[in-house]
């Protein structure tokens with residue numbers, strides 16, 4: 035519903051052509067299915083292959099590994115369009131922006147050739163499993179173990195809240211290869227789940243929002259994978275690898291947050307200018323105008339900040355502190371704006387059929403995943 039905004043400084047003709055492709059795909063293939071996907075709690079598996087066929091998966095992975103050969107700008111454009119289409123269920127941010135980049139950044143040549151083309155085509159769906167029932171924010175305390183036995187790792191443990199957890203057939207599993215050590219004992223191991231003994235999935239978890247995304251528990255009971263599946267081939271590098279990639283993960287959440295703020299404003303302006311109360315549009319009450327003036331200001335500031343972060347990231351200069359600032363602030367604003375705007379819809383705002391209710395419920399998780407906003411402030415404070 036958002037009016038087309040001026041082309042951002044970080045975009046170009048290629049990015050805008052990709053955006054157009056993504057928009058058409060989302061409008062035709064995804065948005066009409068969102069209600070059904072929400073009920074079944076996952077997208078249809080074949081939508082991954084359709085997205086892959088169009089080149090919408092792994093757009094910033096080099097072409098030699100099957101990717102689109104572009105930059106993060108493509109990932110950002112796709113995330114914006116998913117938000118605008120109110121179609122967040124296809125977990126491309128986890129698959130393309132996060133998982134594929136662990137492999138691309140740290141994988142050996144053999145690992146990149148083995149996994150990235152399948153991820154780009156949609157034949158392979160990727161997930162990253164950090165969180166466990168007993169530990170989330172305190173990542174160094176993960177209990178899942180991967181112990182070397184001959185040419186294999188034997189993995190035992192369990193993970194929870196894993197996005198793409200139902201469909202994933204490649205799970206980057208955060209495990210302790212040296213359980214005696216904290217951060218230095220952590221490694222990232224690729225678990226190819228198809229027909230794998232000892233690997234199982236729990237139920238798809240029922241959430242208060244983002245109903246169409248498959249978020250699941252994963253269990254590892256004596257799972258054996260070849261030692262070749264250790265990302266980068268050197269044990270104990272996992273924590274550093276995670277920390278290095280997290281700014282990009284946090285930025286993509288901020289990108290979605292700003293798009294959601296803009297969409298929420300657009301939906302609310304349209305509704306309040308149409309809905310009448312006491313003989314005039316709801317928009318005409320001073321309270322409405324002043325609140326929406328505040329929201330429009332927040333949207334503008336968030337947009338300028340995040341556009342700047344994207345430009346910095348494209349130039350290789352987005353620091354950890356700034357990425358954390360972008361994540362916590364934009365997601366906090368997204369939740370605040372969704373709450374204030376829903377109010378202007380009165381009772382209709384509480385009805386699931388009104389998009390504003392989805393903007394409200396889908397927003398809440400943004401302050402929690404990708405590192406909670408408290409952890410973001412903890413990180414920022416380390417640099418003060």
Ligand SMILES: Cc1cc2nc3c(=O)[nH]c(=O)nc-3n(C[C@H](O)[C@H](O)[C@H](O)COP(=O)(O)OP(=O)(O)OC[C@H]3O[C@@H](n4cnc5c(N)ncnc54)[C@H](O)[C@@H]3O)c2cc1C
Pocket residue numbers: 128162163164165168169170171172194195196197198241249399402403404405406407408409412
């Ligand atoms: C829908 C959804 C999708 C997700 N997808 C994934 C995924 O794909 N992969 C994955 O690995 N994980 C995923 N997660 C997990 C998510 O990243 C964690 O829930 C999050 O990191 C918080 O961990 P926790 O839930 O264990 O909370 P806890 O770590 O137990 O935190 C509880 C509270 O304590 C606060 N707290 C903790 N430590 C501190 C501190 N040092 N200072 C101040 N406050 C603190 C937290 O901010 C929070 O408010 C997902 C979660 C959800 C709900």
